[in-house]
Amino acid sequence: MTGLETYLVEAYLPRTSPGGPDAAAARARAAATQMRREGTPIRVRRSFFLPEDEVWFCLYEARSADEVVEASRRAELVLGRIQRAVDISARVNQMKGARDEAASDEKN
Numbered sequence: 001m002t003g004l005e006t007y008l009v010e011a012y013l014p015r016t017s018p019g020g021p022d023a024a025a026a027r028a029r030a031a032a033t034q035m036r037r038e039g040t041p042i043r044v045r046r047s048f049f050l051p052e053d054e055v056w057f058c059l060y061e062a063r064s065a066d067e068v069v070e071a072s073r074r075a076e077l078v079l080g081r082i083q084r085a086v087d088i089s090a091r092v093n094q095m096k097g098a099r100d101e102a103a104s105d106e107k108n
Helices: 020-037 065-074 088-107
Strands: 005-012 043-050 055-062 078-085
Touching (some): 020 043, 020 065, 055 065
Antiparallel strands (some): 005 055, 005 078, 043 055
């Protein structure tokens, strides 16, 4: 899925939530999968939970924040905020791949 932005979702998730962060992650993935079936290019990249703060974070790839809002609504998340994020690891991997390719071309 090219041409997509990365978005960070921050959602309130009480420690007493049924299923906890695992259930929230499963709902987020299921909502994104359903939206892809409907033609919206969206994907959950990863999620993590801060139990002391009762905050769950999820990284999505999508065309817009509105698509992430819809996926979060479908996943029944209590949204705090959504921010566009820059995936530095993806950039580093792309740069490393370009350097490796250039080095390989120089050898040939």
